[in-house]
Amino acid sequence: xxxxxxxxxxxxxxxxxxxxxxxxxxxxxxxxxxxxxxxxxxxxxxxxxxxxxxxxxxxxxxxxxxxxxxxxxxxxxxxxxxxxxxxxxxxxxxxxxxxxxxxxxxxxxxxxxxxxxxxxxxxxxxxxxxxxxxxxxxxxxxxxxxxxxxxxxxxxxxxxxxxxxxxxxxxxxxxxxxxxxxxxxxxxxxxxxxxxxxxxxxxxxxxxxxxxxxxxxxxxxxxxxxxxxxxxxxxxxxxxxxxxxxxxxxxxxxxxxxxxxxxxxxxxxxxxxxxx
Amino acid sequence: xxxxxxxxxxxxxxxxxxxxxxxxxxxxxxxxxxxxxxxxxxxxxxxxxxxxxxxxxxxxxxxxxxxxxxxxxxxxxxxxxxxxxxxxxxxxxxxxxxxxxxxxxxxxxxxxxxxxxxxxxxxxxxxxxxxxxxxxxxxxxxxxxxxxxxxxxxxxxxxxxxxxxxxxxxxxxxxxxxxxxxxxxxxxxxxxxxxxxxxxxxxxxxxxxxxxxxxxxxxxxxxxxxxxxxxxxxxxxxxxxxxxxxxxxxxxxxxxxxxxxxxxxxxxxxxxxxxxxxxxxxxxxxxxxxxxxxxxxxxxxxxxxxxxxxxxxxxxxxxxxxxxxxxxxxxxxxxxxxxxxxxxxxxxxxxxxxxxxxxxxxxxxxxxxxxxxxxxxxxxxxxxxxxxxxxxxxxxxxxxxxxxxxxxxxxxxxxxxxxxxxxxxxxxxxxxxxxxxxxxx
Numbered sequence: 001x002x003x004x005x006x007x008x009x010x011x012x013x014x015x016x017x018x019x020x021x022x023x024x025x026x027x028x029x030x031x032x033x034x035x036x037x038x039x040x041x042x043x044x045x046x047x048x049x050x051x052x053x054x055x056x057x058x059x060x061x062x063x064x065x066x067x068x069x070x071x072x073x074x075x076x077x078x079x080x081x082x083x084x085x086x087x088x089x090x091x092x093x094x095x096x097x098x099x100x101x102x103x104x105x106x107x108x109x110x111x112x113x114x115x116x117x118x119x120x121x122x123x124x125x126x127x128x129x130x131x132x133x134x135x136x137x138x139x140x141x142x143x144x145x146x147x148x149x150x151x152x153x154x155x156x157x158x159x160x161x162x163x164x165x166x167x168x169x170x171x172x173x174x175x176x177x178x179x180x181x182x183x184x185x186x187x188x189x190x191x192x193x194x195x196x197x198x199x200x201x202x203x204x205x206x207x208x209x210x211x212x213x214x215x216x217x218x219x220x221x222x223x224x225x226x227x228x229x230x231x232x233x234x235x236x237x238x239x240x241x242x243x244x245x246x247x248x249x250x251x252x253x254x255x256x257x258x259x260x261x262x263x264x265x266x267x268x269x270x271x272x273x274x275x276x
Numbered sequence: 277x278x279x280x281x282x283x284x285x286x287x288x289x290x291x292x293x294x295x296x297x298x299x300x301x302x303x304x305x306x307x308x309x310x311x312x313x314x315x316x317x318x319x320x321x322x323x324x325x326x327x328x329x330x331x332x333x334x335x336x337x338x339x340x341x342x343x344x345x346x347x348x349x350x351x352x353x354x355x356x357x358x359x360x361x362x363x364x365x366x367x368x369x370x371x372x373x374x375x376x377x378x379x380x381x382x383x384x385x386x387x388x389x390x391x392x393x394x395x396x397x398x399x400x401x402x403x404x405x406x407x408x409x410x411x412x413x414x415x416x417x418x419x420x421x422x423x424x425x426x427x428x429x430x431x432x433x434x435x436x437x438x439x440x441x442x443x444x445x446x447x448x449x450x451x452x453x454x455x456x457x458x459x460x461x462x463x464x465x466x467x468x469x470x471x472x473x474x475x476x477x478x479x480x481x482x483x484x485x486x487x488x489x490x491x492x493x494x495x496x497x498x499x500x501x502x503x504x505x506x507x508x509x510x511x512x513x514x515x516x517x518x519x520x521x522x523x524x525x526x527x528x529x530x531x532x533x534x535x536x537x538x539x540x541x542x543x544x545x546x547x548x549x550x551x552x553x554x555x556x557x558x559x560x561x562x563x564x565x566x567x568x569x570x571x572x573x574x575x576x577x578x579x580x581x582x583x584x585x586x587x588x589x590x591x592x593x594x595x596x597x598x599x600x601x602x603x604x605x606x607x608x609x610x611x612x613x614x615x616x617x618x619x620x621x622x623x624x625x626x627x628x629x630x631x632x633x634x635x636x637x638x639x640x641x642x643x644x645x646x647x648x649x650x651x652x653x654x655x656x657x658x659x660x661x662x663x664x665x666x667x668x669x670x671x672x673x674x675x676x677x678x679x680x681x682x683x684x685x686x687x688x689x690x691x692x693x694x695x696x697x698x699x700x701x702x703x704x705x706x707x708x709x710x711x712x713x714x715x716x717x
């Protein structure tokens with residue numbers, strides 16, 4: 001059993017868990033929902049083992065490094081954090097409905113990692129990546145990104161519920177709008193702190209590698225644009241008391257900026273950040 | 277009222293902040309799509325002469341340093357300063373407010389208040405409640421009147437400064453960037469092995485800058501993985517000042533060298549079709565490096581040696597082995613293959629030598645001085661602390677009003693928090709439970 005098999009199993013288990021959560025929502029069945037949680041926990045354990053094994057394998061190859069060094073590894077880590085944060089929310093807010101929207105994100109991330117034409121190999125680190133800041137930077141960024149992903153899933157639920165206004169039976173089973181708004185806000189706050197930390201660790205790393213903490217490289221600039229979008233969102237809520245739909249739309253917009261920072265920049269724009 | 281006032285309100289408004297943040301976010305996109313700081317011909321070729329002229333006029337070619345972009349950042353800074361000055365006094369009042377001056381009616385208007393009866397004289401009841409509060413980490417102050425005793429405790433009052441700390445941190449980061457911009461420089465230097473340089477080419481200008489000391493590149497080495505990807509770049513550098521060798525050290529990517537506030541970063545390298553031959557005369561304790569073109573003879577007259585590289589072996593772009601020919605003009609010449617890391621002991625005419633021969637490289641260094649960087653780091657640390665305080669800590673206050681009521685006392689528990697109200701509601705119900713059980717009997 002090697003790490004890629006474990007991660008392959010993870011992909012399908014997340015798909016299955018997504019299906020269970022959606023079924024539980026549609027059929028309004030608590031027992032099915034519990035099965036969703038159990039499956040998700042199981043998949044998370046398999047994925048954790050997969051990540052750990054990949055780490056060990058890199059040491060066996062003599063090029064040991066944390067499994068956070070390229071697009072493939074970062075997407076797998078992204079899915080891992082999404083699931084951990086989702087389970088935290090499920091536990092704290094005692095609702096399993098959100099799983100129908102959050103788990104598919106983890107599945108899509110894993111499916112992208114597994115099936116997209118990206119390098120899945122364990123590669124040795126080029127000199128620029130040989131730094132302890134690698135772990136700090138990737139971990140902080142992806143905790144932030146995962147929180148924003150969940151905020152976007154919740155925002156979608158909010159908008160569905162708010163636009164159907166109780167006329168749709170399924171949307172009617174979503175948590176109350178006020179609860180959704182509250183969880184969205186908590187995700188945004190949490191994500192914003194981690195995104196800030198991610199930008200800062202990136203700047204410190206850039207300064208130790210290249211002698212400049214900020215060079216307006218497209219990746220840096222897009223991370224700042226993302227930061228501005230969420231700073232804007234938090235400010236309108238705090239100071240103008242706007243919540244609800246506006247925040248939900250901005251959460252979706254913010255997540256688009258995250259996707260572009262993470263993914264779009266690598267493929268559409270050129271810059272220093274060409275490895276991941 | 278007056279124009280001063282309306283200007284003040286304009287700069288203090290959150291609406292201005294929202295507009296500025298939006299403008300910064302949207303305009304920042306331009307520079308990620310249109311490549312920056314290219315020669316004018318590039319823009320003419322890619323976008324046509326008219327667009328190129330427009331870019332020039334609007335400073336799009338260097339938009340992050342343009343007057344209008346820097347102006348937006350300055351506007352945000354002014355907005356932050358004015359808005360903070362405008363709002364801070366109210367927060368300061370909340371921090372220093374004396375909870376003991378609250379009236380019973382006001383306590384009854386807080387979102388969390390309950391009351392109950394306790395038997396016993398007032399001072400005994402108060403003492404019990406005080407102890408119980410202290411067990412939960414509240415350090416209450418008290419005020420006693422003829423009929424009432426009011427206890428007041430608070431936690432996290434300084435958390436009200438969180439948002440201001442974040443705002444100040446942004447100003448500090450901008451200030452650090454400004455300091456670095458006026459007091460620092462960035463450039464590069466290329467030093468072939470065994471050579472020294474004392475000036476750098478500044479970025480974005482056709483100018484050189486004297487370092488005030490000399491840097492020698494003793495050796496440069498590049499290592500590859502089996503896949504052909506680069507593994508390690510190492511330069512061994514010596515700093516020389518006033519003819520004195522001050523220090524010698526290795527630098528790598530992510531492992532720069534700082535001397536007199538100027539930092540040298542390993543950034544690139546260049547391989548030549550020439551060789552670096554280093555010979556050590558063991559008896560005389562002399563050592564010298566020579567740059568030797570391929571298949572040409574070189575000499576070290578002091579020692580009477582002639583030598584050259586007569587053949588070489590390559591893997592990809594890099595030369596991994598060299599065949600050295602060396603003679604002291606008397607005995608039989610020696611020729612031997614040397615790998616790049618080999619040191620060959622030789623005996624020529626009764627004298628011992630150590631010889632190395634490898635492809636000549638030049639190391640490419642980025643050189644930067646940035647006196648603002650510690651301001652930026654300090655600002656970043658403050659920002660994270662401020663965000664944590666602003667979002668996760670709240671100012672929580674509790675009051676206990678103990679009033680004489682017949683044979684016993686009536687107790688009114690009230691509390692308020694400026695954030696995380698559901699969490700505080702739990703805190704309050706736990707506190708009520710604790711106080712009730714602690715004061716029974």
